[in-house]
Amino acid sequence: ENAQTIELHVVVLGRKNAVIVTHDVTDREKLDSIRRDFVANVSHELRTPLTVINGFIDLAISSKDPGPVRIGREHLALMKEQADRMSRLVNDLLTLSKLEESSPDRAPETVNVPVMIRETAKEGRAISGGRHEITESAEPFCLKGYKDEILSAIGNLVANAVRYTPPGGHISITWKRSPEWLELAVKDDGIGIAPEFLPRLTERFYRVDKSRSRDSGGTGLGLAIVKHVLIRHGGHLKIESEPGKGSTFTMQFPTELEMPMPEVIQDSDT
Numbered sequence: 001e002n003a004q005t006i007e008l009h010v011v012v013l014g015r016k017n018a019v020i021v022t023h024d025v026t027d028r029e030k031l032d033s034i035r036r037d038f039v040a041n042v043s044h045e046l047r048t049p050l051t052v053i054n055g056f057i058d059l060a061i062s063s064k065d066p067g068p069v070r071i072g073r074e075h076l077a078l079m080k081e082q083a084d085r086m087s088r089l090v091n092d093l094l095t096l097s098k099l100e101e102s103s104p105d106r107a108p109e110t111v112n113v114p115v116m117i118r119e120t121a122k123e124g125r126a127i128s129g130g131r132h133e134i135t136e137s138a139e140p141f142c143l144k145g146y147k148d149e150i151l152s153a154i155g156n157l158v159a160n161a162v163r164y165t166p167p168g169g170h171i172s173i174t175w176k177r178s179p180e181w182l183e184l185a186v187k188d189d190g191i192g193i194a195p196e197f198l199p200r201l202t203e204r205f206y207r208v209d210k211s212r213s214r215d216s217g218g219t220g221l222g223l224a225i226v227k228h229v230l231i232r233h234g235g236h237l238k239i240e241s242e243p244g245k246g247s248t249f250t251m252q253f254p255t256e257l258e259m260p261m262p263e264v265i266q267d268s269d270t
């Protein structure tokens with residue numbers, strides 16, 4: 001685990017002298033292994049839907065039946081589902097790779113979090129299809145940050161809350177100041193997470209229950225995206241959870257990022 005890898009280079013200088021240069025390449029090797037795991041994971045995630053789609057295409061090609069094509073609507077629907085799954089994965093991968101670039105080449109903007117929360121809650125209700133009660137509350141202040149990134153982070157947390165909360169459950173989205181942080185929390189009373197899984201939750205492709213995640217459209221990248229959005233804003237992701245009781249995911253932003261709500265522009269006749 002803690003082994004080090006040292007590379008030795010002997011540099012000969014003239015006839016009598018040589019120097020030995022050592023390089024500690026432990027970190028490089030670790031990165032290599034992370035990269036290999038990542039490529040293996042992505043390949044695996046793409047292979048399954050491709051196999052399904054290819055199977056139906058083969059079926060259509062080999063169909064000798066001269067009558068109506070044997071590939072029916074239900075096959076097309078299944079192919080579409082798998083193609084959608086690949087799109088979601090590729091989109092999440094692109095989002096993540098953009099987030100991992102050193103720093104964005106644009107200035108932060110004023111993010112109207114209360115408005116954003118209202119919209120995300122509405123989207124959450126649409127994904128839930130009325131099976132969950134989704135409530136929201138927000139103190140009236142804004143955040144200095146990157147709007148698209150914060151929107152994608154809250155969207156991921158709300159989608160997860162819906163995904164891992166049985167019908168009839170309650171999900172709340174709140175935005176408030178705490179003494180140390182500006183906190184955007186998504187709380188659910190769903191299946192919860194056992195403590196031993198918590199430390200690895202934000203790793204790419206880490207899932208507690210693989211089939212539940214996949215069946216409900218998860219890519220395994222959502223929390224990795226949330227974590228990177230927070231790193232970019234100098235913040236933290238706090239996760240509290242109890243199996244069978246529910247989970248709270250809190251995005252904590254530095255208080256320096258607080259911005260006033262924009263003035264409501266009134267029509268004036270002067």
Ligand code: ADP
Pocket residue numbers: 156160161163164165188190191192193201202206207208209213214217218219220221222223224247
């Ligand atoms: P996924 O696409 O699988 O949801 P995420 O990175 O968003 O990937 O989440 C990683 C894992 O964390 C999920 O597979 C699930 O096991 C667990 N998880 C995330 N959010 C919740 C939640 N609100 N309740 C219970 N488990 C959760």
